[in-house]
Amino acid sequence: MTSATRPPVPDAELLRLDHQVCFSLHAASRAFGGVYRDALKDLGLTYPQYLVMLVLWEHGSQPVKAIGERLRLDSGTLSPLLKRLESAALVRRERSTEDERSVTIHLTPAGDELREAALPVPRRMLAATGLTIEELRTLQGLLGRVTSALDTA
Amino acid sequence: MTSATRPPVPDAELLRLDHQVCFSLHAASRAFGGVYRDALKDLGLTYPQYLVMLVLWEHGSQPVKAIGERLRLDSGTLSPLLKRLESAALVRRERSTEDERSVTIHLTPAGDELREAALPVPRRMLAATGLTIEELRTLQGLLGRVTSALDTA
DNA sequence: CACATTTAAATTGTGCGCAACTCGATTGCG
DNA sequence: CGCAATCGAGTTGCGCACAATTTAAATGTG
Numbered sequence: 001m002t003s004a005t006r007p008p009v010p011d012a013e014l015l016r017l018d019h020q021v022c023f024s025l026h027a028a029s030r031a032f033g034g035v036y037r038d039a040l041k042d043l044g045l046t047y048p049q050y051l052v053m054l055v056l057w058e059h060g061s062q063p064v065k066a067i068g069e070r071l072r073l074d075s076g077t078l079s080p081l082l083k084r085l086e087s088a089a090l091v092r093r094e095r096s097t098e099d100e101r102s103v104t105i106h107l108t109p110a111g112d113e114l115r116e117a118a119l120p121v122p123r124r125m126l127a128a129t130g131l132t133i134e135e136l137r138t139l140q141g142l143l144g145r146v147t148s149a150l151d152t153a
Numbered sequence: 154m155t156s157a158t159r160p161p162v163p164d165a166e167l168l169r170l171d172h173q174v175c176f177s178l179h180a181a182s183r184a185f186g187g188v189y190r191d192a193l194k195d196l197g198l199t200y201p202q203y204l205v206m207l208v209l210w211e212h213g214s215q216p217v218k219a220i221g222e223r224l225r226l227d228s229g230t231l232s233p234l235l236k237r238l239e240s241a242a243l244v245r246r247e248r249s250t251e252d253e254r255s256v257t258i259h260l261t262p263a264g265d266e267l268r269e270a271a272l273p274v275p276r277r278m279l280a281a282t283g284l285t286i287e288e289l290r291t292l293q294g295l296l297g298r299v300t301s302a303l304d305t306a
Numbered sequence: 307c308a309c310a311t312t313t314a315a316a317t318t319g320t321g322c323g324c325a326a327c328t329c330g331a332t333t334g335c336g
Numbered sequence: 337c338g339c340a341a342t343c344g345a346g347t348t349g350c351g352c353a354c355a356a357t358t359t360a361a362a363t364g365t366g
Contacts (some may be wrong), residue, residue, distance in 0.1 A: 006241055018279040019207065019323050021289050022185055024296035026200075027225055029182035030353075031303035032175055037354085047179075048322060054172065065344060067208050072180055075345050077323055081272035083346095084321085101344040109245030122171040129174070130302030142284065142292045150184035183323075190324085201352060218314060228315050230353055236316095237351080254314040254361050313364070318356085326348085333342070 035128050037107045043114060046072070049085060050118070056091070063096070077139045090114060116142050188281050192274050196267060201226070202238060203271070209244070210268045214259045216249070243267060 036047040047099050048071075055062060062070075067076050082105060084138065085091040090111035096102040131139065174247075189200040198206065199267065208215060208223050215223075221231055235258060238244040243264035249255040 007160045011186070017293070018275040018282075021282070021293045021296070022189070022200075022278060023204065023224075024293050024300065025178070025182050025183070025352095026204075026305075028296040028300045029178050030225070032178055033353080035303050035306055036161055046321065047175075051176065051179075061222055062281055063344085064346095070213070071176075073293075073322090074324070075260065076325075077346080079346050081322075095345095098345080099332075103345065126171040128303055128306040129171075130297050130306075131295065131299060133170070135298075136170055137301070138291065139295045140170070140174045140177050143174075143181040144290070145288075146282050146284060147177065147181045147184045148282055150188050152179075153188055153281035153283075186323080199351065216314085221314095226352090227354070228353080229317080232316050234352075252314080252362070256315065307364080308366090310363100312362080315339095315361105316359070317358090320353100320354085320355090323351090325350090328347075329345090331343080331345105333340100335340085 018082075025088050026125075032125075035125060040118075043117055043121075044088060045114075045118075048077070048081060050121075052081065052085065053090065053111065053114065054103065056107050056111065061104055063104050064101045065102065067105065085111075092115070180242075182216075185278075188278060192277050193271075196270055196274075197241060198271075200232060201230070203274075205231075205234065205238065206243065206264065206267065206271070209258065209260050209264065214257055216255045216257050218255065220258065238264075 004127055006136065021135070033047055036050070036135050040047065043050070051071055052067060054068055059070075064075065064078055066083065068074055082091060085094060092106045092108050094104050094106060096104055111130075126136075189203070193200065193203050196203070204224050205220060212223075217228065217231055219237065221227055222233055226234075235244060235246065239246060242261055245259045245261050247257050249257055249260060250276055279289075282289070
């Protein structure tokens with residue numbers, strides 16, 4: 001795995017590769033967004049809204065702070081998003097009594113029921129990627145490493 | 154590569170994997186955005202603006218349509234973005250004489266000069282990813298396949 | 307030639323992402 | 337205790353992404 005075992009990579013190619021990776025990531029993220037848009041249209045959810053619902057379905061009622069930490073989103077993004085979920089009657093806000101700064105988000109019955117309708121979504125997305133399980137694992141591993149490296153940089 | 158050569162993957166794990174991949178992609182894309190924001194701050198460019206400048210630096214004057222095809226962006230995104238690049242005096246619009254519908258984007262001298270200042274950006278990004286060349290190649294290959302699969306889906 | 311269709315760009319409206327800020331509650335330190 | 341610092345949520349402002357629509361120009365067909 002040392003550089004001596006392979007011919008050196010020219011600078012220009014290296015820089016080009018970097019551009020391509022960043023661009024590919026950008027493009028892939030938007031491509032996913034497009035397919036999700038389709039898959040979630042019937043549920044009336046956007047992809048970020050779906051992510052929030054996933055958190056609530058899996059972990060139950062959560063303070064805004066906790067949702068933000070799980071999804072790496074701040075209040076500037078979450079506050080209006082949650083407001084829209086509330087207008088859609090999928091979610092309820094409740095200010096905490098112990099700590100009046102904190103607001104806990106609860107699923108409404110409608111929000112809980114939506115879970116059933118959302119069940120086929122991941123399988124549909126999985127099929128749309130066209131990757132094998134192993135490739136998906138590899139992809140996720142690489143993405144995870146990139147993200148934590150970038151986050152510390 | 155048939156499923157008989159390995160133990161079957163449980164449904165639940167499969168669905169979870171899908172969620173994780175989509176989420177990782179979303180997170181990685183935003184993480185890249187954050188580091189680019191830093192790297193491009195001195196240039197006064199956002200990442201999408203930088204992508205447009207890269208196209209112009211590499212391929213010269215281009216109609217809006219051609220830029221959009223290279224970056225998979227439509228006029229709804231490009232028109233205001235190009236307007237901002239124009240206000241920054243990096244770019245000039247010129248309506249085509251042969252086809253009056255088309256607008257060609259040219260670099261101004263300032264836009265051309267900015268290329269020099271942008272040279273160290275890709276190396277900085279490359280270092281920030283923390284991946285080896287081979288991993289980058291693998292990542293890009295997977296992302297490219299996912300994107301084209303999703304685009305046809 | 308006349309008229310329908312297509313095309314390129316721009317515009318409008320909605321939602322996400324993030325920086326910067328405000329407001330009120332809580333915590334911590336002298 | 338009192339006051340500064342911190343914290344959670346919300347708000348504002350800007351830019352990107354995308355759907356839908358508009359406008360003007362070009363193309364194609366009868």
